Amino acid sequence: MDPHPDTTHHQRAKALFLDALDRPEGERDAFLAAGSVGDDALAAEVRALLAAHDAAEATGHLDRPLLDRDGGAFGDPAVGRAVGPWRLTARLGEGGMGAVYRAERADGAYERAVAVKLIRPGPDLGAAPPLGRRLAAERRILARLEHPHVARLYDGGVTAEGAPYLVMELVDGTPVTAYAEARGLDVEARLRLFLQVCDAVAYAHRHLVVHRDLKPSNVLVTEDHAGAPQVKLLDFGIATLLAEGDDDGGARTCTVGAMTPAYAAPEQVRGEAVTTATDVYALGVLLYELLAGRRPYELARRTAAEVERLVCEAAPPRPSQAAPDPALARRLRGDLDTVVAKAMAKEPERRYASAEALAEDLRRHLAGLPVAARPASAGYRLRKFAARHRAGVAAAAAVAVALVGGLGAALWQAHAAQVERQKAERVSAFLQETLASADPYEGRRSVTVEEVLDEAAARAGAELAGQPEIEAAVRHTLGTTYHSLGRPAAAARELERALALRRRLHGDAHPETAATLDALGALALDRADYPAADTLLARALAVRRRHPGPGAADLAATLLHIGALHQAQSRPDEAEARYREALALARRAGGGPSAALAHLGTLLYEQGAYVEADTLLAEAEAALRRRRSAEEQARSPRLAAVLNARAWVHYYLGAYDRVQPLLDEALAIRRRAFGPGHPEVGLALNELGWFHQDRGRYALADSLLREALATYRAAYGDRHEDVPAVLVNLAAGQRALGHLDAAAAYLEEALRIRRALSGDDHPDLAYVYNNLARVERERGRLAEAERLFREGLALRRRHLPAGHAEIATSLASLGQVVQERGRLAEAEELLREAVAVSRAAVGPDHLDTIWHEVGLSACLTARGTPGALAEAERLLTRALPRYEATYGSASPWTQRVLRELAALYDARGDRANADRYRARLTGT
């Protein structure tokens, strides 16, 4: 059988290439000319291979295996060998000082398999003698430890080659964190499991042994015959003798040995003395991870210096803040947060004095007793008492926060409306009385925030009946407080009453009436009731143009609300005009222009003017930070909004590494400022989740999006447009993971909710249809995908003004799937219409239009006629500089343009140009 000609050619090219490689560079051409015996194709191939070789050398192409392995070697000479009476049967992994093997008794005298740790002498571990001494010490320590939750040491010795080894109990278990997740253990069960760990560590500490490397993979769980989980602590291999009397005086200060940064205490990271307190810290981290489901610090891919700074200086979020869902967050808040914080204190002396003390506090917590971790203030004991007697009662602290906020607003309101001092005092006195009534010492049971506000509202009706001005001010304050607490229905109720009172008192053209109109308008805007917002804000504006307030602050505020309304209505030019007017007013008044800067910056970002947007947002951030202490910054929703907008500007500019810190801070602020169940927190979670999803961190994204969903549902129920929006994001994550059924299920649910919100015939349904279509497309059901895209298009055509940008999007998606189905002429027609609609909607130079042109060129390339190719070339060469200027060349958008260009020139057979563009593609 003759070899295939391609194979022959390949073998000849390979041989010639390898021979040429052995020659000095200067001789290669001559060598090739001689070796290829007139076969130009062969010579060209070898030249290309030589060039590829140089490039591969320079870039280290494929130099490292896909996945690192830590020392495992094929035909590991140790496997199969005897070590003392033990035969090594498999390599299990790497420990601190060497490899660990599974082993059996060679003589069969002993049935059970064991773990053998074979110590690898190496330059990094120093010469053999001290190592031998360390190991001997380790053996003595371990031999003394006999505890049901500590893996036993059976044997030890030195191999024929002089390598020391240890024989230990083989534990076929699951890391404690994975076990808890897999079994879906609740908080109590996790604590009980953790108490076993504490007991084992406390036992070792009593024997003067510090573990020094506690982490989930060293804390395995097996189940006994009754199915009860049993913890086994592994690997005291790096334990150090605490007591004097070790024959090697250097052992105590020896820094050799493993530690795992994620679980290492500050003193360990700094290379300082390690004590039992170091283990207490690691227990704290382990407890944190067990409770919150994640580690306190994100240390992956950080430099050593960053790790040291984070571990030694940064305060991690509390477990309750890190918890993936609000119910768990509530469960962790308070005692468990405090216990973890005390175990993880930066200074060893501030931690629990022992693992036992930590365990004792957890036992107290499980019994419903106050924990020792926190100095027991009267208020704390009281809350503890209340909690024991009435589960689910809201903490008095939350009530106090709400009322302080309310009072602040009331006083500001009093000032802004320029009511006389006496009136302001009466307003605050009334609210203070309500506050007092929420105090359990007043003889009533504890109440929730909402009950306090409801109480205030009810009493305002009865007790302020004869004082309409005060009642109006109180109701206005209650309304804005409800609004900021995310309770729009109650906010509307109070504001409507305030408005009615003020109209009766002052008429429509009074500044106080305007203030309530403005507040109602802002509320309507948040509830997406745009016609109502429009009417209310227009009336507020008319009054405030005549009464702009001190520093024109009132007028500027209403202008910003109207701008936001226009923005929500997709009228960006009008929005920009309002914002610029507000900004000019704020700058003229010399006051804080941060709100106007933030609004305008956000708008420009949405319009794609990223560079100017970033300048404005940076100024807004600086202004906000300047005027606030660190403490205030940490709970400033405005700062959060600006950080959020900056994050997305960076995203679109391709500076991905700058996005996450901004979104993280925005989320942390919103959690603190609004409390965990607030829709603003849902929004921040949704955005952070979306970002992580976009970056391919699907598991993390999924947990964030689920929390967003739970938050929205808790705040709104199903009836809010944000709920299907999160569902669509969750679906996108599932789709990216290839879980198409799960994606479809989320989308069906989104569809159901959307339909319940706005019926079967609403343009917003199109968004869900399009996503369903993408799922179908990935399932390979192109016909179904096409049907759904058509459905979405039809909805948009029916309801949106002809020439709306979203119609162009629908046309483009449909065109693409029609192209994939092979109907090129029809696809071209659809894609041309997408371009035309987009040109009309957002202009011929808008990036969206250009994007549709890129889609059209892909179809034109597929058609392949000379005319089509010429047009594709024209469109793509226009698109490329625009995308590069906006996003740089590494962005996925620019990369797609480059790919299309390469494909185009391939279709033309223009190899040089095709290669020129291909050379600029990154990794893909």
Place this chain on the structure above:
Amino acid sequence: MTTPAPHEVTQLLAQARAGDAGALDRLLPLVYAELRALAHRQRLRQGAAETLNTTALVHEAYEKLAHAGTAWSDRAHFFRVAARAMRQVLVDYARARTAAKRGGDARPLPLDEADLLPLERANEVVALDEALGRLSALDPRQGEVVELRYFVGLTIPETAEVLGLSPATVKREWTAARAWLYREMTRAA
């Protein structure tokens, strides 16, 4: 996922030794399934660790699948099959990882969905897999060298041992394969 009986694997290895090339192909799905299961367990054991020890995985699969009496030469056969299976496991993972961007048809993630591979690396794997398919068609030996080196992480001497070649030959095959793949991957990007 069921674990095949060890004797089944041993038998297939014996048939391969006897010259039945098809036996190795029948072995592949068994090894593939086992590697996926073991990879899953390994990741479970290591919790959030971000590496997958491919070499240990293959050893573990061998321990589990091959009968104690399996000949040493069968071990090399096993590694060659396991390398192909490992490649499939990792490429499936990489494909699922890049599915969002590619908009293609994706199987569920064979491994846990943690960040095993950064997206850039996943893209590289998918591109490599395609190029490697073309290379193997031209030169099966080069294909095997790349599978063992890149997907299992074997060193040159280890690869030589598995393939029964001299280390110098493996090194030359590797150098040539790497240049060929580099050219192919930059061309097909």
